[in-house]
Amino acid sequence: MQADADVAEASASVFTVERYGRFDEQEWAAVGRVTRQLLALLGAEEALDEAISTQAAVLGRLLNKPGSNEAQPGEEAEAEASDEPDDDPSKAGGTTxxxxxxxxxxxxxxxxxxxxxxxxxxxxxxxxxxxxxxxxxxxxxxxxxxxxxxIVGAGGDDDSDEERYRALTELFASTGRLAADPADVDRQEAVRDWAGIVGGSPLLGMDEIDWFRIMSKLRTLLGVLDGDGDIDALGDLAQEMHELLRTVV
Known part of the structure; x- marks a missing residue:
């Protein structure tokens, strides 16, 4: 599966890390956090391919940051500067x-x-x-x-974390109400509103696998809300989301 290839590519970066230039303390801490999250996902009982692929790609990007693979003493640079236009997709070129x-x-x-x-x-x-x-x-x-x-909540402060904890509790309640009446537009909007606040990185003290599982189910629920409006599917998903949140609120 694609997740396996992503993990393999990230692993190759880790095992050749001695070839990289210096990383500062904050960068190494980031590599450690992402590696820990990736290992936790790989150890999950259920398939979390999307989350695994994302975290593997994040790890690979961290380890292959520009300038991180500078030639070490005694090594020759393998690439020369090119006169060809830079077609790097990460450049928002062509605009001021x-x-x-x-x-x-x-x-x-x-x-x-x-x-x-x-x-x-x-x-x-x-x-x-x-x-x-x-x-x-x-x-x-x-x-x-x-x-x-x-990825809302990245770089957040204590106040934003407190707001997200409260939103998680409200999302638990609102998904329960939506499961009871999935056709109610106000209840649908309430789920959307609270979901927009809770999303992002795992809340402090919360198991990362539980969090990825919750976010995966929430994305599916929101997809149905914004899709064809299948009431039966919406009710079932809202109930599943409600039961999943029951374990963490």
């Missing part, structure tokens, strides 16, 4: 800064930035970093906001 939307992310950690890059690339969104500022084409702003929704 005024034609792009700027997101200021000074508090984001290396692994959070790497995950953002992975998700932007997967969505086909050009991007460029200008220090701590993320630059994206202005016409893709809505798409970028949707990507951020998947």
């Amino acid at each position: 800064r005024s034609e792009r939307t700027v997101y200021e992310l000074p508090d984001w950690l290396p692994d959070q930035r790497a995950e953002l890059e992975v998700r932007l690339s997967a969505s086909g969104i050009d991007f460029e970093w200008d220090g701590d500022d993320l630059l994206v084409p202005a016409e893709r702003e809505d798409d970028v906001d949707a990507v951020f929704d998947g």
Whole structure:
């Protein structure tokens, strides 16, 4: 499966890490966090291919950051500068800064930035970093906001964590109400609203596998809410989501 290939590629980066240039303490901590999350996902009893692929890609991006594979003493550089145009898909070229939307992310950690890059690339969104500022084409702003929704809470403070804990409790209650009457539009909107707050990295003290399982089920539920509106499927998914949340609230 694709997840196996992603893990293999990330593993190759880990086993050749001595060839890389220096990483600072924050970068090594990020590598450790992502590796731990990846190992936890691989040890899960159920298949979590999407989460595994994402974390493997994040780890690979962290270990292959620009400048991290500089030639070590005694080694010759293998690549020469090219006169050909740079077609790197991560460059939001062809537009000026005024034609792009700027997101200021000074508090984001290396692994959070790497995950953002992975998700932007997967969505086909050009991007460029200008220090701590993320630059994206202005016409893709809505798409970028949707990507951020998947990793909201990155770089958050204690107040935002407290808000997400409260939202998780409210989501538990709202999914129970939706399961009882999946055709109720107000109940559907309540689930959407609370889901938009709880999403992101695992909350402090929460098991990572439980969190990935919850987020996977939540994405499926939201997909049905925004899709064809199959009431039977919506009711069943809301009940499953409710029972899943019961274990953590």
